[in-house]
Amino acid sequence: MHDIRSIRENPEAFDAALARRGLAPLSADILALDEKSRALKTALQQGQARRNEASKAIGQAMAAKDMATAEALKAEVAALKEGVPALEAEDREVSDALTAMLAAIPNLPADDVPQGADETDNVELSRWGTPRDFDFVAQDHADFGPALGLDFEGGAALSGARFTALRGQMARLHRALAQFMLDTQTAVNGYEETIVPLLVRDEALFGTGQLPKFAEDLFRTTDGRWLIPTAEVSLTNLVREKLLHESDLQVPIRLTALTPCFRSEAGSAGRDTRGFIRQHQFEKVELVAICRPEDSEAEHERMCAAAESILRALKLPYRKVLLCTGDMGFSARKTYDLEVWLPSQQTYREISSVSNCGDFQARRMNARYKPEGGKNTRFLHTLNGSGLAVGRTLVAVLENYQQQDGSVAVPEALVPLMSGQRELSIPYENMLGTWSRY
Known part of the structure; x- marks a missing residue:
């Protein structure tokens, strides 16, 4: 607003x-x-x-x-x-x-956001890691993943296109990734773990900017509630209609949650129809910060570093991009995208967006604070980012750690969470073959 x-x-x-x-x-x-x-x-x-x-x-x-x-x-x-x-x-x-x-008017861009029409005008700021030099032709995860437990057919049979079932060792790797992200964001990066509702009212989605403009991208229940497209909605609205004291904000409020997310993908027809990249239901570790206006720029850099820390720990090559005015989200005044390297596509793909929304969402939520010694209240600043999208990180691990025989090495950081298991092995296809006969 x-x-x-x-x-x-x-x-x-x-x-x-x-x-x-x-x-x-x-x-x-x-x-x-x-x-x-x-x-x-x-x-x-x-x-x-x-x-x-x-x-x-x-x-x-x-x-x-x-x-x-x-x-x-x-x-x-x-x-x-x-x-x-x-x-x-x-x-x-x-x-x-x-x-x-x-x-209905989007947030105004910060002064240092580059002018541009679309993603081709985004500005690459940095790269980390070197893409692996394969001694064989790197495969798309959609081709070798099913033999390891990525069950596209099972998910589609249950719910239709863009739903996937994960079984056995694939489900375990997905869980390990989610736990690793959540543990890192809480124990290392100082975010408070939070469990939030997955169903919210209109005013919550209005507060963070999804309503009224983007209703078609959401799923609505029969009683008028909405399934969250991201935990940003629930986490940010925890300060809705609140008046905080400046003493509450000496250190920004930092929240994180691992939740399922639900998106109709109405605006992405024909994009990423194969594989696990763009799903109607997926899990994500979300990061949200609430702070004073004077702290939001530094907090933006800190949040981006928190998301980057996951990619670095998993040794996944990525690049950091500053989005141009034409590619930013509705509520953002400045956004960094982190894009991970996918060998099968020979390109970087978005795995996290980290945005500073300024006071835009706070005005919609009427979320304020009272400065020490001041008479008037001020609107809070809110920030959000993915730390990270679990499914897309799974795809990145599968593709970057794939081996010639179809197995996948487990990143060293995840081995303890996999009870010492060091690879996803191909024999799992035997179980799939047995199931497919029934």
């Missing part, structure tokens, strides 16, 4: 920032609604003040036995009262229209 006072004070700057997002100027339309809304509120206040004044005068006229004046005042009060519902209805209509317009 945007600060209407800021738009009033500097509409040109607002329109210039929208232009960087590829949007037409909107300040004139916004300010016209704002002026009308303020005029209606003023009329209501003046009408109420006059009603109070006239009501008091009625008593004085009655005491003076000036019945003509008293009756005239009564008629005026009745007329004022009769006009209130219509004014209130118009005020609600204009206020709702203004709120809807502001709610």
Whole structure:
């Protein structure tokens, strides 16, 4: 949500920032609604003040036995009262229209975000690790994964396309990855482990920016709740409608959760239809930070480093990219993407987005804090990122650690969580072959 006072004070700057997002100027339309809304509120206040004044005068006229004046005042009060519902209805209509317009506008980009139309204009900042030089042709995980327990057919039979069952050693590796991420983010990077609801109300998704614009990307239940597309929704909304003290924020509030995530992928038709990269249901370790405005830039860098630490521990080559204005998410003012190397595609693919949302989400949630010694409250800053998406990390491990005989070596960091198992071995295909006969 945007600060209407800021738009009033500097509409040109607002329109210039929208232009960087590829949007037409909107300040004139916004300010016209704002002026009308303020005029209606003023009329209501003046009408109420006059009603109070006239009501008091009625008593004085009655005491003076000036019945003509008293009756005239009564008629005026009745007329004022009769006009209130219509004014209130118009005020609600204009206020709702203004709120809807502001709610549909994405966050404004930070000054250091590069200008661009799409992902081709993103700026690579750094690379870590060297892609492995295979002495055989690297295979796509979708081709060799089924023999190791990545059951695309079973998942599709249960739920349709983009659902996958994981069995045996593949399920164990997936669990080990999730636990490793969660343990690292809590014990090493200082995030508080949190278990959150997977079903949320409209206002929670509005708060983080998924509603109203992206409803088609979500799954809704029969009772009007929504399945979360990411734990960012639940974690960030824990401060919804809260007023914190600055002392609560001397160290930013850092939260993490491992949850299933659910996405309809309505806007990605035809993309990544094979394999485990783009699923309707997947698990992710989410990172969320709540902080003071002056701390959010440093916290953004820290959160990105926390996500990077997983990739480094797993020895997966990746690159860090600064997203351009045309590729950022709706709620972000600045985003880093981490892209992991996939040998089968000979390219880097997104595995984490780490975003600083500024006060954009906090305004939508009415999440504030009171500075020490200050009279006025300020809106919090919120940040979120993947630390990491478990399924995509599984894909990266499978492809980067694949061996010529179809087995997959287990990254050293995961061996303790796999009870010492050092590879996913091909004999698992025997079980799949047996199952397929029934």
